[in-house]
Structure formats: structure tokens, C-alpha cells
Amino acid sequence: MKRFWAGNNGKKDAERREGEKGKRKRAALAVMCAVLLLAGVGESGNARADIFEAENGGEGSGKEDGTQLQLYSKAAVLMDADSGRVLYGKNEDEKLPMASTTKIMTCILALENGDMEDAVTVSAYAAAQPKVHLGMYQGQEFRLGDLLYSLMLESHNDAAVAIAEHVGGSVEGFADMMNRKAEEIGCEDTFFITPNGLDASAGGEGKVHSTTAADLARIMKYCIGESPKSGEFLEVTRTQSYSFTDTEGKRSYSCNNHNAFLGMMEGALSGKTGFTNNAGYCYVGALRRDGKTFVVALLACGWPNHKSYKWSDTKQLMSYGLENYEYRNVYEETVLQPVLVEGGIPDSGKPYDEAYLQVGTEEEDREINVLLKEGEKVEKNVLLPERLTAPVEKGKQVGTVNYYLNGELLREYPVLTAEDMGRLDFAWMLHYIWKQYSL
Numbered sequence: 001m002k003r004f005w006a007g008n009n010g011k012k013d014a015e016r017r018e019g020e021k022g023k024r025k026r027a028a029l030a031v032m033c034a035v036l037l038l039a040g041v042g043e044s045g046n047a048r049a050d051i052f053e054a055e056n057g058g059e060g061s062g063k064e065d066g067t068q069l070q071l072y073s074k075a076a077v078l079m080d081a082d083s084g085r086v087l088y089g090k091n092e093d094e095k096l097p098m099a100s101t102t103k104i105m106t107c108i109l110a111l112e113n114g115d116m117e118d119a120v121t122v123s124a125y126a127a128a129q130p131k132v133h134l135g136m137y138q139g140q141e142f143r144l145g146d147l148l149y150s151l152m153l154e155s156h157n158d159a160a161v162a163i164a165e166h167v168g169g170s171v172e173g174f175a176d177m178m179n180r181k182a183e184e185i186g187c188e189d190t191f192f193i194t195p196n197g198l199d200a201s202a203g204g205e206g207k208v209h210s211t212t213a214a215d216l217a218r219i220m221k222y223c224i225g226e227s228p229k230s231g232e233f234l235e236v237t238r239t240q241s242y243s244f245t246d247t248e249g250k251r252s253y254s255c256n257n258h259n260a261f262l263g264m265m266e267g268a269l270s271g272k273t274g275f276t277n278n279a280g281y282c283y284v285g286a287l288r289r290d291g292k293t294f295v296v297a298l299l300a301c302g303w304p305n306h307k308s309y310k311w312s313d314t315k316q317l318m319s320y321g322l323e324n325y326e327y328r329n330v331y332e333e334t335v336l337q338p339v340l341v342e343g344g345i346p347d348s349g350k351p352y353d354e355a356y357l358q359v360g361t362e363e364e365d366r367e368i369n370v371l372l373k374e375g376e377k378v379e380k381n382v383l384l385p386e387r388l389t390a391p392v393e394k395g396k397q398v399g400t401v402n403y404y405l406n407g408e409l410l411r412e413y414p415v416l417t418a419e420d421m422g423r424l425d426f427a428w429m430l431h432y433i434w435k436q437y438s439l
Helices: 008-039 099-113 144-153 157-168 171-184 213-226 230-238 309-324 426-438
Strands: 047-053 075-080 086-090 119-121 141-143 241-245 252-256 268-276 280-289 292-299 325-329 339-342 359-361 369-373 378-385 387-389 397-405 408-417
Touching (some): 075 213, 099 157, 144 157, 213 280, 230 268, 292 309, 309 325
Parallel strands (some): 339 387
Antiparallel strands (some): 119 141, 268 280, 280 292
């Protein structure tokens, strides 16, 4: 190794070299400052998506994994009443007449829009409804609350019309209410014409009184859990027998519940039968057991003499749900990498270093309980930009962590910035340069 010894002249040369080095450093900093100011702030980069799979095995449920149940119904659905997810379907989106299962909508609308103590006056049209009927006559009056038991336990067609005319002003007005409610709760393939479910068509429009198994299940889901009057709905539909009189007390009536499913399975919750010549036997029912709630909807489930087919199909579908589906918490802790910030001030305090910002999720609710069958999988999708642009404020949403099941969004958590990030601007650069030459 060479050694250099310097006297006075050497000292002067060293000072000169140091001065030239300082000039080059100042020039480089000036260029950097100019470049930063000219470049400005760029657009955010392309999104980065990372997908993770929750450890729930393979995929598919119901028809998706090839499961085939032997059902009599032309159309059928098993639905998770908590999420609205169809767990098993057979022709579930086919439009078919639904007979007296219609009356679950009539009942819930009466509960939501009527006063149960109101006196309902029977019209000639209501009194003329065909069997099955209560046998009311024109001008007779009933308490609205009493007529709901006639409607749901015995499925009386005259009671349905009397209720509709009282609550909706007319059958047509009440049908409008039914269709609005159906649309509101997500039924896209349902069209109501009558409040009792008798076969009907809408004149020249070519529409018939109809629904789908999936929509019928959605309506029952609403009735038993989402409606503000779900408690009253369950009270009416679970009653085994009920007696009442007209408002004058001149005639007495008794009703018995014809929903035999209530006594067939532990946890049976509610239901409604139906039959017309066009619709065949129909049924919609609900069951709650072991923290799980299911709805079964059946359309065109046989014709006479096959009245029991609907019970066989209902029990088979309910058993399939109970035996194959369990709740699992699919939440996973998410570790997120810092995001590059263009034009940001680096933690190092050096302008030529890259700036990164910490991000995270506010996951107060760390439970995502999902009803899953063995072999189903949940996907977690982390969506973040490749880069941000300074300045960035703390708490700004810059991405999401999403959980999906079979392509349907289950839960979304926002990704937020954990701190402020200032912009590396001209003033900051001048301050940085000043600090370098103040040392």
C-alpha cells in the first residue's frame, strides 16, 4: 500500500480537491431537485392482486360437485337462510305457478302494513272466492289479525282477498305491493297477480302468476328472518289451531294448521302448502337446528294422488343440509407489505432512496362464519396498488382484502395507510441541501 505524506502544499491540494468535490455534490443535488420538480406526481400504478385459499379442501356443493338427489319436484331449492346462498338446486330458476305458497307474501305484507285490530269488511268479490274458503259473506266484518290465521292455517282464498282489499285498497293495488316487495328482496323472476295464488294471467301482457324455487325461498327467508314482523309471522304460522268470531260475535270459526312438516323434523320452523291444477303440489318451509337455518322451496311436486311427495322431498333436502354443511370461521390474519410511494420522503431522509409506506386493515370483526360443505374453498383476494403518489394521509383507503366463495363476495376489509407520507418537494430539497453543508 502506498503512503502519501503532505506538507503545506499537500494540505492546499487536499483543500482544493475537497472544494471541487463539494461543487460536484451541490451540482448533483441541484439536478436532482430540478428533476423532481419537473417530474411532478405520477399516476398510481397497476393493481397487484394476491390470492390465497383458505384451507377448506376442494370445491363445489350441491349440483356443483355432482351431487344428485332423487327428487319428485320439477323445481327445488335448499337455501341457507342466513346468507341466502343456494346450497342445492334443481331447475331453481324456472318460472312456474306457485299456488297457495303465495300466501306467505300476503301474510307478511299484511303484518307490515296493516293494523291487526282493524275491522275488515268483506266485499262481494272476496265472498265469491272458490274453495278452499272460510265461508264469509258480503258486508261481514272480521278483525284483520284473525284473518291471518284463516289465511295461513287453512289457506282460505276468501280471507286472502279480503286482506288484500283492506291493506292494498284493491286486489290490483295489493298485487302491486307484492311485486314491489319481491323486487326489493331480490326476486327477479316473480310476478304476483292474486293474493291467494289461484292460477291467473295478466290479460294481454302474457304474464302469469308465477315464481321460481329460488325466489320462493328468498321470500320465505325474508319472512322468517329479515322482516321487522318476522316474529309475528312465525307466531301465526306455527300455531296449531285457532278460533275466532266475526266482529259482531254472531258466527264462530276454527282453523287447524295443515303444515304437517312442523311435526316431521326437529327444528321445523314454518311453512306453507299449496295446490292448483296448473301448479301441482307446492311447498315452502323452514327449519332451524344446531345454529343452522334452512329454507326448502318446491314447485310442481306431483299431482293427485301424490300429495305426500312434497314431504319426502322436503325431508330429503333438509337432511342433506344438516348432514353436509357446518359453520367454519374462514378468517385469516393478513400480513401486508409496505407500498412504494412515488415522490415521497424516505424514512432514511435521503432523497435518492425509495419511500415506502406501511398499510394495514382495521379488522375489528375477526370472524367470517360460513356454512361450508367438505371440499368447498374460500378465496382471499388482497388488492393493493403497486405504488402510491405523495403526499398520502394516514387512514386513507388504498386497497381491500376480500373473501369469496364460488365467486360471491363474503366479506370486504378496507386496507388503510398507517401513517402520513409527505412530498419530496423543492422546499424539502433546499432544506436537505442546507443540512448537508451545515455539517
